Amino acid sequence: MRGYKNKRLRRAMEFLGMTAPAVIAILVFVEIPFLMSVMYSFTRWNGLDKVPKWIGLANYRELLTADRDLALAVVFTLIFTVITVVVTNVLALLLAVILDSDIRGRNVLRAAFYIPNIISLIIIGYVWRFIFSRGFDSFSALTHIGLFQLSWLGDGKLAFLSVVLVSVWQSIGFYMVIYIAGLQTVPREQLEAAVIDGAGAVGRFFRITLPLIMPSITVCVFYSLSNALKTFDVIFSLTFGGPGTATTSIALDIYRTAFSDNRFGYGTAKSVILFLLILTVTVFQLTGFKRREVEA
Amino acid sequence: MKKTFLMLVLLVCVTALAMGQAVTLKLFFYSPELIDQYNDMAKQYLAETGVTLDMTVLQNDYVTVLRAKLNSGDIPDVFMSSAYADNDTYKDYAYDLTNEDFMKKLEPTALTGVTVNGKVTGYPFLVQSHSFIYNKKIFAEAGITALPRTIKEYEAVCQKLQAKGIQPFATGFKEWWVLPQTAWQVLAPIKDSYSGDYAKFVDRLNSGSLKFANIKEMSNVFDVLDLIKKYGGPKPLESDFNDQCSLLATGKAAMIHQGNWAEDSIRKTTPNIDIGFLLGPTGNAADKAGIMFDSNQTIRVAKDGKNLKAALAWLKWLTTSEYGKKWIPDKIKQLSPIMGAKASTAELAQATVALLAKKTPSYSWYYQRFPNGTEQGLGIILQGYCAGQTNRQQTLDALDADYTKIVNASK
Numbered sequence: 229m230r231g232y233k234n235k236r237l238r239r240a241m242e243f244l245g246m247t248a249p250a251v252i253a254i255l256v257f258v259e260i261p262f263l264m265s266v267m268y269s270f271t272r273w274n275g276l277d278k279v280p281k282w283i284g285l286a287n288y289r290e291l292l293t294a295d296r297d298l299a300l301a302v303v304f305t306l307i308f309t310v311i312t313v314v315v316t317n318v319l320a321l322l323l324a325v326i327l328d329s330d331i332r333g334r335n336v337l338r339a340a341f342y343i344p345n346i347i348s349l350i351i352i353g354y355v356w357r358f359i360f361s362r363g364f365d366s367f368s369a370l371t372h373i374g375l376f377q378l379s380w381l382g383d384g385k386l387a388f389l390s391v392v393l394v395s396v397w398q399s400i401g402f403y404m405v406i407y408i409a410g411l412q413t414v415p416r417e418q419l420e421a422a423v424i425d426g427a428g429a430v431g432r433f434f435r436i437t438l439p440l441i442m443p444s445i446t447v448c449v450f451y452s453l454s455n456a457l458k459t460f461d462v463i464f465s466l467t468f469g470g471p472g473t474a475t476t477s478i479a480l481d482i483y484r485t486a487f488s489d490n491r492f493g494y495g496t497a498k499s500v501i502l503f504l505l506i507l508t509v510t511v512f513q514l515t516g517f518k519r520r521e522v523e524a
Numbered sequence: 525m526k527k528t529f530l531m532l533v534l535l536v537c538v539t540a541l542a543m544g545q546a547v548t549l550k551l552f553f554y555s556p557e558l559i560d561q562y563n564d565m566a567k568q569y570l571a572e573t574g575v576t577l578d579m580t581v582l583q584n585d586y587v588t589v590l591r592a593k594l595n596s597g598d599i600p601d602v603f604m605s606s607a608y609a610d611n612d613t614y615k616d617y618a619y620d621l622t623n624e625d626f627m628k629k630l631e632p633t634a635l636t637g638v639t640v641n642g643k644v645t646g647y648p649f650l651v652q653s654h655s656f657i658y659n660k661k662i663f664a665e666a667g668i669t670a671l672p673r674t675i676k677e678y679e680a681v682c683q684k685l686q687a688k689g690i691q692p693f694a695t696g697f698k699e700w701w702v703l704p705q706t707a708w709q710v711l712a713p714i715k716d717s718y719s720g721d722y723a724k725f726v727d728r729l730n731s732g733s734l735k736f737a738n739i740k741e742m743s744n745v746f747d748v749l750d751l752i753k754k755y756g757g758p759k760p761l762e763s764d765f766n767d768q769c770s771l772l773a774t775g776k777a778a779m780i781h782q783g784n785w786a787e788d789s790i791r792k793t794t795p796n797i798d799i800g801f802l803l804g805p806t807g808n809a810a811d812k813a814g815i816m817f818d819s820n821q822t823i824r825v826a827k828d829g830k831n832l833k834a835a836l837a838w839l840k841w842l843t844t845s846e847y848g849k850k851w852i853p854d855k856i857k858q859l860s861p862i863m864g865a866k867a868s869t870a871e872l873a874q875a876t877v878a879l880l881a882k883k884t885p886s887y888s889w890y891y892q893r894f895p896n897g898t899e900q901g902l903g904i905i906l907q908g909y910c911a912g913q914t915n916r917q918q919t920l921d922a923l924d925a926d927y928t929k930i931v932n933a934s935k
Binding site: 272274381383468469470474491 | 587591616697698700758759900901905907908909910912913925929930934
């Protein structure tokens with residue numbers, strides 16, 4: 229009996245020893261700073277004073293009742309998220325279906341759609357900023373198409389579309405790759421059986437392919453959802469949240485609160501709320517989608 | 525073999541020792557448009573004294589990175605900031621320069637922005653002016669002889685320019701800092717209601733007894749912003765600093781609201797351009813139109829910096845040496861705060877001096893007295909007004925709300 233207990237203990241120690249480096253790294257670089265942030269969210273600090281001042285729940289009270297900018301940012305972020313997630317995933321799936329079939333140059337096309345994902349979002353923001361203002365000026369001078377004469381970054385509603393466009397353009401390649409991998413796991417026999425039974429292409433897609441690639445869809449929607457809720461880079465470089473606050477996301481509002489208003493404690497409280505928001509939304513999404521997953 | 529090895533070890537030790545002895549001053553500056561002039565000065569200082577100047581120059585994220593540095597203990601020996609409200613922000617970090625002998629060589633007027641209760645905590649770097657800059661050739665070609673001073677006169681000028689097919693303004697509205705500097709110039713005569721003392725005006729705003737919504741002169745501010753937007757081309761909210769400088773330089777726009785610091789960028793595009801300052805409109809009173817003139821860009825020495833003595837020595841060199849005295853007028857081509865400094869050859873600097881000599885109203889940069897943290901917030905609210913997101917009343921309320929929020933947050 230004792231020999232058995234010792235063996236279990238030894239195995240447990242081995243297990244701990246093997247995982248310790250990873251656990252320690254995550255503790256030090258993720259968990260502990262996160263807990264420190266939660267501590268700071270109960271303080272007031274302007275970034276320069278030597279000691280932050282403890283103020284309890286005052287930050288949370290303010291952000292839930294008295295912050296109009298945050299409310300606008302939440303509305304913007306939610307609308308932006310819904311539109312971006314739906315558009316990105318639908319287009320990525322469509323592209324994946326097209327580029328999984330036997331068309332010419334499909335590898336080149338796959339690479340072409342994936343490349344925007346490799347470039348840093350900040351650089352993409354600046355490049356598109358140039359395209360929208362100077363590039364479009366040249367296009368409109370050459371072609372006189374009205375579309376190019378509109379102020380894509382200066383008008384509140386158009387700026388929203390610009391941000392969605394650039395965001396979708398950059399991320400679509402990544403999800404397309406995941407969907408292509410998912411499509412390739414669909415067993416051919418099932419599809420051939422469906423053809424024999426007389427199912428059309430659309431029917432085959434919605435009744436066989438789609439349920440079987442549900443795991444890929446779960447992953448892609450989860451990832452795009454949490455990324456969209458955290459959007460910062462593309463908005464920072466493309467419009468800086470402007471004009472005014474028309475394209476300010478929650479993350480950008482937190483950045484402004486901390487680094488331009490110099491309210492670090494309050495900004496941290498907002499980030500805790502953002503964390504809880506993302507956690508809730510993604511947990512609901514994952515449980516909902518996992519239920520629809522089907523084994524082949 | 526052994527001898528060469530020993531010699532090598534000795535050489536390495538000596539070099540290491542020598543490197544340890546040489547002083548390197550860490551400077552953290554903004555205004556990247558002056559990078560060439562900064563490097564030139566560093567080269568000269570190294571040649572004259574053997575001290576290396578390790579400079580980092582940023583612009584948009586300057587304040588954020590400075591705070592991160594001061595907090596993390598990576599304190600730069602010398603850094604830059606604004607004057608006025610920033611005296612309070614950095615009071616725990618800036619060295620008291622009141623008793624340094626080289627401070628006596630600076631113009632007393634330049635020291636108003638950095639003096640608090642008799643203590644001088646900053647070294648005024650540049651004396652600058654901002655207002656509307658205009659392209660003299662375009663004005664002449666459009667047949668404009670009388671320079672505008674009231675809002676009505678500006679509108680008439682804009683119509684004349686537009687009739688000639690020239691875009692009157694390059695707005696710069698995409699930058700959050702251009703809007704405040706444009707707007708607050710219109711409000712500048714407000715000091716007349718406070719016995720000429722801006723401090724009293726800002727105190728009343730800070731205490732909450734005065735609100736932007738109650739300042740009737742704010743309607744002039746909105747009128748001017750509306751005017752600039754109306755005559756600012758097809759995409760007024762996409763124009764940034766580069767757009768302003770390049771459009772003015774290439775003759776595609778006639779006027780921009782900027783400061784004499786923009787001259788260098790403008791002249792890089794068109795070296796022989798002829799530009800001048802227009803007096804900024806404040807309403808319908810022509811005699812109140814003037815320019816904004818002050819020393820705001822301030823150099824501060826870190827109290828806890830490792831090389832405090834070397835930093836003070838560098839400032840003394842900047843104020844008293846031959847190169848130092850000529851650096852701002854000749855190389856930077858702006859106005860220097862040093863007493864008796866020669867006049868700069870830059871056209872806008874000379875225009876400023878000429879206007880001051882004619883007793884043109886010159887207003888200090890009073891808006892730098894607003895609490896720290898309001899500059900970007902108020903600028904973004906004004907940008908929202910220009911984008912049509914809020915009407916005048918909503919904008920005034922938003923300005924008040926943001927101002928109160930910042931004042932309360934620092935209590």
